Amino acid sequence: MHTPVMLAQTLEALAVAPAGFYVDCTFGRGGHSRAILERLGPEGRLLAFDRDPAACAAGVELAADPRFELIHERFSHLEAVLAARGRLGTASGVLMDLGVSSPQLDDPARGFSFSASGPLDMRMDPSQGPSCADWLNQAKQTDIENCLWEYGEERFSRRIARAIVAARSRAPLQTTGELAAIVAGAVPRRPARIHPATRTFQALRILINDELGELRAGLAQGTRALGVGGRFVVISFHSLEDRMVKRYFRDLARPPEPPALPAESPFRLLQRKPVTADEAEVAANPRARSANLRALERAA
Numbered sequence: 001m002h003t004p005v006m007l008a009q010t011l012e013a014l015a016v017a018p019a020g021f022y023v024d025c026t027f028g029r030g031g032h033s034r035a036i037l038e039r040l041g042p043e044g045r046l047l048a049f050d051r052d053p054a055a056c057a058a059g060v061e062l063a064a065d066p067r068f069e070l071i072h073e074r075f076s077h078l079e080a081v082l083a084a085r086g087r088l089g090t091a092s093g094v095l096m097d098l099g100v101s102s103p104q105l106d107d108p109a110r111g112f113s114f115s116a117s118g119p120l121d122m123r124m125d126p127s128q129g130p131s132c133a134d135w136l137n138q139a140k141q142t143d144i145e146n147c148l149w150e151y152g153e154e155r156f157s158r159r160i161a162r163a164i165v166a167a168r169s170r171a172p173l174q175t176t177g178e179l180a181a182i183v184a185g186a187v188p189r190r191p192a193r194i195h196p197a198t199r200t201f202q203a204l205r206i207l208i209n210d211e212l213g214e215l216r217a218g219l220a221q222g223t224r225a226l227g228v229g230g231r232f233v234v235i236s237f238h239s240l241e242d243r244m245v246k247r248y249f250r251d252l253a254r255p256p257e258p259p260a261l262p263a264e265s266p267f268r269l270l271q272r273k274p275v276t277a278d279e280a281e282v283a284a285n286p287r288a289r290s291a292n293l294r295a296l297e298r299a300a
Contacts, residue, residue, distance in 0.1 A: 003102070004031030005235055005288045009275050010095065011035055013233045013295040017044070020092030023082075023225060024048040025075035025218060028101040029058050033068070036095075040067055047087070049075045051125045052104070076217035082225055091230050094222040098215065099237040100205065102287065108176070112205060114197050117177025122201075122208045132208050136179070137172045141165045151212070151240065152203030156187040160200055176201075202238065215241060219248045223267075226298040231270070233295045242274065242292045249296045270295035 004010070010032060016022065018041030024033045027050040036046055048070045050056055059070040073081060075096065082088040104110050108118030111132060120133035136144065141161050148157035163186035164173070173179055183197040206212060222232050232249075236242040252267040274292035282289045 003285045003287075004028075004035070005097065005285065005291045006275065006277050006281070006293050007031065007035055009277075009293055010097075010233055010235065011039070013270060013275070013293065014093040014095065014231055016040065017092055019043040021045045021087065021090055021227075022047070023078065023091050023094045023222075025078065025094065025096045025222065026050060026098065027055050027059055027070055028097065029055065029103060030062060032095055032097060033059075033062070033070075037062070037065060037068060042067070045069075047071070047081075047085075049073050049078065049081075051075075053125065053127070054103070055101070058103075074214060076214045076221070078218060079221040079224060088225060090227045091225040092227065093231045093233065094225055096215075096218060096222065096234045098211070098235060098241050111176050112201070114176050114180035114195060114201060117175045117180075120173055120176050120179055122205045124209045129208065132204050133173055135208060136164060136204070137168050147207045148200055148203045150203070151206040152199035153239070154199040154203060159186045162186070206240070212240060212244065215244055219245065223252065223296075223298075228298055228300060230298045231295055232297075233293065235291055235293050237287075237290050237292075242294075245292075245294050246274075249294055252296060264300075266298060266300040268297050268299050270297055 014022070016036055016039040018039065022036050024036065024046060027033055027048040033046060033048050040046065044067055046068050048059065050072065051074045053072060056070060056072045062068050062070065071081065079088060100112050105113045108116040111119050111121030120131065122132040123129060144161035144164055145157045148154040148160055154160065160183050163182050167173065167182050180197040183200045187196050226232060234245045236245055249269060253265050253269045255265050274294050277288035277291055
């Protein structure tokens with residue numbers, strides 16, 4: 001089971017109106033979507049996206065609800081989907097819960113985690129693009145270094161990249177266990193608080209799924225999806241995502257430079273600092289520890 005992070009805070013930020021139209025850009029296992037549907041009346045509507053076929057399969061049970069639609073699609077295609085439905089610029093709320101879900105992490109066959117060895121895949125949609133193993137087995141050493149440094153902020157990126165290239169020269173990399181062991185052997189011993197391969201796995205997952213490119217496109221399109229009074233809520237789990245969201249929302253809410261008109265931005269921040277999970281939620285759901293929620297409203 002996947003426990004949605006900061007559910008109460010998310011619903012408060014969205015301020016769900018019974019007759020509103022809402023977009024859940026990251027359905028996952030439907031925790032946020034179900035809570036939104038509980039607050040919608042007969043006239044309300046919810047459109048959900050997910051690029052993971054397994055997540056879409058898990059949403060079949062909601063298909064009988066006439067207020068709900070789930071589509072297998074990246075949220076970087078949000079604008080085109082809404083335009084085709086005559087819904088662009090009408091959303092009462094847009095939600096993004098970024099990163100990977102617990103079911104994805106817990107299934108060794110998906111290759112997102114080093115906790116149990118499995119195929120080195122990491123694709124959100126296994127039917128599209130190269131797997132992590134495909135990329136690692138042919139990428140230049142400098143490209144691997146850059147990936148680990150840029151997306152994982154891994155200070156031992158050069159050592160790790162060198163070790164990966166040496167290992168694959170003996171035999172192609174195939175499993176998460178192999179990669180985790182290579183990383184662990186390449187870096188100095190660290191405190192046991194986090195596994196030495198944590199940043200490497202994060203970086204490769206971001207690269208394989210173009211997560212920052214998707215987020216960049218999704219932020220722009222999610223903003224254009226909003227109607228007047230609509231709210232855009234984003235939950236992020238690492239600093240690269242959070243910085244992008246923070247800067248994008250801040251720049252939108254900033255008044256335009258003179259002599260531009262109107263004198264005030266049509267957007268406003270709902271809070272200056274991110275909302276985080278309280279101690280009770282972190283104790284019950286450790287994944288919430290690194291979550292940051294930011295929200296923006298289209299005021300005009």
